[in-house]
Amino acid sequence: MSKVVRFWENTAQTPIQIVEAPIFIELGLRVYIKRDDLIHAYISGNKWRKLKYNLIEAEKNGFQTLLTFGGAFSNHIAAVAAAGKALDFDTIGIIRGEELRPDSNPTLQFAAKCGMKLHFVGRTAYRDKETLAHFYGRDAFVISEGGSNQLAVPGVAEMVEEVKNQLGGKIDYFCTALGTGGTAAGILSVFENEVLVFPSLKISSEEAAQLILTHIPQPTGRLKVIEKYHFGGYGKMNDTLLDFIRDFETQTGIPLEQVYTAKMMYGLVELAKEGFFKSGTQMVVLHTGGLQGRSERLPPIKRK
Ligand SMILES: Cc1ncc(COP(=O)(O)O)c(C=O)c1O
CATH class of the missing domain: 3.40.50.1100 (Rossmann fold)
Known part of the structure; x- marks a missing residue:
């Protein structure tokens, strides 16, 4: 298995x-x-449900890196970071808000501690997810915002x-x-x-x-x-x-x-x-x- x-x-x-x-x-x-x-403890609630087949698909297709998007307090960002750490995927989080930093709040601190690479982008740039994904993670498996796909x-x-x-x-x-x-x-x-x-x-x-x-x-x-x-x-x-x-x-x-x-x-x-x-x-x-x-x-x- x-x-x-x-x-x-x-x-x-x-x-x-x-x-x-x-x-x-x-x-x-x-x-x-x-x-x-x-x-x-960390991949809680609907995140557990929504990520399951995304990560199975990523593994099946040989991806080493997961890339996803979220706001400053995103539960989804925290969950992807934790799942990556538990399952040996590298993770990239593109975060809405260029004024933020990895230590801005407990969610981002947690994600950074799990090893997630965080990129902070302005609100306008954040809307163009395809360009961002291409720029920051050309070879990554991309999971939509909130894990909803x-x-x-x-x-x-x-x-x-x-x-x-x-x-x-x-x-x-x-x-x-x-x-x-x-x-x-x-x-x-x-x-x-x-x-x-x-x-x-x-x-x-x-x-x-x-x-x-x-x-x-x-x-x-x-x-x-x-x-x-x-x-x-x-x-x-x-x-x-x-x-x-x-x-x-x-x-x-x-x-x-x-x-x-x-x-x-x-x-x-x-x-x-x-x-x-x-x-x-x-x-x-x-x-x-x-x-x-x-x-x-x-x-x-x-x-x-
Ligand atoms: C705790 C919690 N409840 C509800 C939702 C809403 O779920 P969805 O984005 O699938 O509509 C989210 C976002 O994923 C969430 O983090």
């Missing part, structure tokens, strides 16, 4: 647990969370199949946060009912659908984009969101972070309060990880 395949096959299935938030119990909703945040889809789809086996019974809704769309695409490629998608950035439903459908032309399920809960845009947060995280963690013991998972969960709670779901609805929320980028304004995560 190849080294990359062995690495991915050697992981335990992540747990699925009921979310014991009083509001869900009061409304008679069975909300389960798939704890992919627990999948790996067609090879991300089967890895995420495996997570959905895992959930179906774990849970049994009908799942009415599957919920995920959205950034670059690969995770939602993977879910929609195999889930038959409604997929609720919560963008963490200011984006219209049509734009979100377009992002997702570039990776899978033929979804099996129905897509519904809940565009209201971005809290001002990507990376933006406020005290309401941070208070929500603290309360949610006290009630459920499930850690969230402010960029993706908390915005999704906040939106889900609001939808429930508005009466969007009927009593008896059963749904699954994907915990996409990202806890490495948790705000310093939140308490440290307690692990049992």
Whole structure:
């Protein structure tokens, strides 16, 4: 078996647990969370799923170097750096923001420590990824921003199949946060009912659908984009969101972070309060990880 395949096959299935938030119990909703945040210490959540077939492909085709893109706090950059270190790939990260340095924040420090070569580029240059990839890594295997491409889809789809086996019974809704769309695409490629998608950035439903459908032309399920809960845009947060995280963690013991998972969960709670779901609805929320980028304004995560 190849080294990359062995690495991915050697992981335990992540747990699925009921979310014991009083509001869900009061409304008679069975909300389960798939704890992919627990999948790996550094390649966490949807990154684990999206990278699997990308790295298998890179290894199969004899690539020694992985090149990818991300913002200053990118979970994907951290995950690719960690995967490269674990599997002996060289890694190159092209980072948006020419004012940044390898020690600008813990995410970049971590990536640099894993051996990732970081290149910092201005916002305009960052848009032209093809030119950048050619310039900085002519012989590298290029992984799109956020790890979202067609090879991300089967890895995420495996997570959905895992959930179906774990849970049994009908799942009415599957919920995920959205950034670059690969995770939602993977879910929609195999889930038959409604997929609720919560963008963490200011984006219209049509734009979100377009992002997702570039990776899978033929979804099996129905897509519904809940565009209201971005809290001002990507990376933006406020005290309401941070208070929500603290309360949610006290009630459920499930850690969230402010960029993706908390915005999704906040939106889900609001939808429930508005009466969007009927009593008896059963749904699954994907915990996409990202806890490495948790705000310093939140308490440290307690692990049992
Ligand atoms: C923690 C977390 N949640 C959700 C997402 C959004 O996933 P996607 O970019 O596949 O839409 C990301 C980005 O990959 C992420 O890091």
